[in-house]
Amino acid sequence: MSSWWELGNKGRYRGDELATREIVCPFCQERGNFSIDHRAIKKKPNASKALYFDTLRCGICANYVMVLWSTRDFGPPAHDFMTLPWPRRLTDVPKQFPQPMARFWLQAHRSYADENWDAAVLMARSAVQAAMHDQGAQGGTLYAQINHLAERSVLPPHMKEWAHELRLLGNDSAHPNGEKQPKQGDVRDILEFLDFLFQYLFILPSDIKQYRERRSRQTDTA
Numbered sequence: 001m002s003s004w005w006e007l008g009n010k011g012r013y014r015g016d017e018l019a020t021r022e023i024v025c026p027f028c029q030e031r032g033n034f035s036i037d038h039r040a041i042k043k044k045p046n047a048s049k050a051l052y053f054d055t056l057r058c059g060i061c062a063n064y065v066m067v068l069w070s071t072r073d074f075g076p077p078a079h080d081f082m083t084l085p086w087p088r089r090l091t092d093v094p095k096q097f098p099q100p101m102a103r104f105w106l107q108a109h110r111s112y113a114d115e116n117w118d119a120a121v122l123m124a125r126s127a128v129q130a131a132m133h134d135q136g137a138q139g140g141t142l143y144a145q146i147n148h149l150a151e152r153s154v155l156p157p158h159m160k161e162w163a164h165e166l167r168l169l170g171n172d173s174a175h176p177n178g179e180k181q182p183k184q185g186d187v188r189d190i191l192e193f194l195d196f197l198f199q200y201l202f203i204l205p206s207d208i209k210q211y212r213e214r215r216s217r218q219t220d221t222a
């Protein structure tokens, strides 16, 4: 997004009203229990696009969340929003993530937030293995599955190397008398690479599909 006026064009939420049911209170973790305390609207000159600046009040803990949101200006009604502050605890899994990978991914991030480095590495390893299964990997071990997907070019070469490193780090954390303990910086990097891998495998294809559907609608009506 190179301009704030593009907010909403991804259309992650249906309708042209703010989906407060999707917003989690960053203070008490309650979902969707808000009233609008204040709303300011800035319209784009000579266009239908508008940016909404809402202050929401939580019905449970009475704290405030600032929400910047806007609707999509093409296709079926949809919108996107950003909140400040946001929950420190991760609550949402991208809807494109398949199960059980999504569950492992969420637990990896939560373990990191709770400073459980071994658990975070193990869950990241499980998330990668579940992703390999989802992509049709063959082989009885994670080692074989990674190589199989790399041979089929599902995994780019640098992602293959990284997946093997995570596999080895996971082995260290899984062994009860393993002396090597993962370091916080390494675990943080692992989760970042994990997010990139899943972005590439699951979110990018669905974004490209949306793009192509939109393009074909435009050519149909042209």
Ligand SMILES: [Zn+2]
Pocket: 025, 026, 027, 028, 029, 030, 058, 059, 060, 061, 062, 063
């Ligand atoms: Zn609250």
